[in-house]
Amino acid sequence: MKNFLIPKPKLGEPYLLTPGPLTTSYEVKEAMLRDWGSWDDDFRAMTRDMRTRLLALIGPGSDAYDCVPIQGSGSYCVEAMLGSFVPKDGKVLVLANGAYGLRAAATLKCIGRDYHLLDKGDYLPPRGDEVREIFAQDAAITHVLIIHCETSSGILNPVQELADAAHAAGRKVLVDSMSAFGAVPLEAETVRYAAMVSSANKCIEGVPGFGFVIARKDELVAAKGNSHSLSLDVEAQWSAMEKTGQWRFTPPTHVVAAFIEALKAHEIEGGVAGRGARYHANRDTMVGGMRDLGFETLLDDRWLSPIIVTFFCPADPKFSFDGFYEAMKEKGFIIYPGKLTVVDSFRIGCIGQMDETVMHAVVKAASEALTAMGVDTAAPPAAALEERKKLAA
DSSP states (O other): OOOOOOOOOOOOOOOOOOOSSSOOHHHHHEEEEGGGOTHHHHHHHHHHHHHHHHHHGGGGTGGEEEEEEEEOOHHHHHHHHHHSOOOOOOOOEEESSSSSHHHHHHHHHHHHOOOEEOOOOOOOOOHHHHHHHHHHHHHHOEEEESSEEEEEEEEEEEHHHHHHHHHHTEEEEEEEEETTTSSOOHHHHHHOOOOEEEEESSSSSOOOEEEEEEEEEHHHHHHTOOHHHHHHHHHHHHHHHHHSSSSSOOOOHHHHHHHHHHHHHEEEEEHHHHHHHHHHHHHHHHHHHHTTTOBBBSGGGGGGOEEEEEEEEEEOTTTOOHHHHHHHHHTTTEEEEEOOOOOEEEEEEESSSHHHHHHHHHHHHHHHHHHTTOOOOOOOOHHHHHHHHHHHH
């Protein structure tokens, strides 16, 4: 891993403390200044290089897999994965503990695939015992969808535990690793997923515009004719790329160029381990400082991801999230509103072109914002702490 100081945003923009889009390097931005011909050999070589670099991130066993980029946001890629790899007569167990699991269930309903929804609410993690019990009761289930990091709460779900339960029951595993891939290990040899998806503008630190599916080659072959969609057909996109080296429809050329620059920086930093180490340090620095101010996290340390962290809003009546948000923005930090339905909260991301120095500045800005609002303590209401006890139970 190369040690280097991350410079401040060269254009003076605020840091994005969000789970993507995120703060990118100037080199990534600069890569978008050149135009590329989408059918040109140079761009085909870029696509080939990108696919190869992404496959290298899944560790041993990658020879059995291939990488298929898909135009659009992460949700497009999730729909593409579900519509391509789940047969029309298949059934998916959706493990939901936040907005993205629920969105996957809504997607399956929309595209006409049967599903069983295990809804754990805002943040409680699905566990292997629950999955095994559902499999025992519903023999029609063919696949299970696991959300790697549910950014609604910031929880890192127990992917290996859930995948092991699925494989033991003879079900195939699909993983939405939108917000975690590139910083949290997701090795093909151990998780043995049929397919997984992620996005350019997350832990690889590219910009929005496309995502990618990494799937077993035999699953790609078997997916022919499955898709409900022309443009979201992963097998058709793969077949075209294998035959011609081209995307079937207009690719986001500038975004691909930026992403390759991001992939090179990712490799220099030490790959998944190096990127993950920086994000973990960001999280620990920021969480420790915020707790010193009196803030409480929704999740115990065991479940905290290095991607984004949910904090309870202070009980002090002088605190308002809108006021806090604007005060943080004035100091150069854009934070994220909370997604909890039971208590008020907000979120602070740990990913992007940031290091511990930046996270110390985030804590300082939060302290100054509280002082300016006249908030005496950041302690949450008792109801929030009672809610958190459910996780311990």
